[in-house]
Amino acid sequence: MRGKDEKRAERARSLRRALTSAEFALWTHIRGRQLGRFKFVRQEAIDRYYVDFTCRERRLIIELDGGQHAERTKDRQRDSIYARSAIA
Numbered sequence: 001m002r003g004k005d006e007k008r009a010e011r012a013r014s015l016r017r018a019l020t021s022a023e024f025a026l027w028t029h030i031r032g033r034q035l036g037r038f039k040f041v042r043q044e045a046i047d048r049y050y051v052d053f054t055c056r057e058r059r060l061i062i063e064l065d066g067g068q069h070a071e072r073t074k075d076r077q078r079d080s081i082y083a084r085s086a087i088a
Helices: 002-016 021-035 073-084
Strands: 041-046 048-053 058-063
Touching: 002 048, 021 048, 021 058, 048 073
Parallel strands: none
Antiparallel strands: 041 048, 048 058
């Protein structure tokens, strides 16, 4: 099981290094408790997906998806998993 966790952690690190311009712009405003003193983290694994940003304290997930995600079935499934997720 440890190998799987290490792969997930490396994938999350990889995603954090490759922020999109929109993710970078938002991150500059929410990092370091700049937004309401709430702590946000980037690229957290939830189920088999990686969330762009989360605030565990408020159980808030922020996804910055482009228009290509508006009507995809897989994205609706992902959103359903996020809605059921207990961000601890």
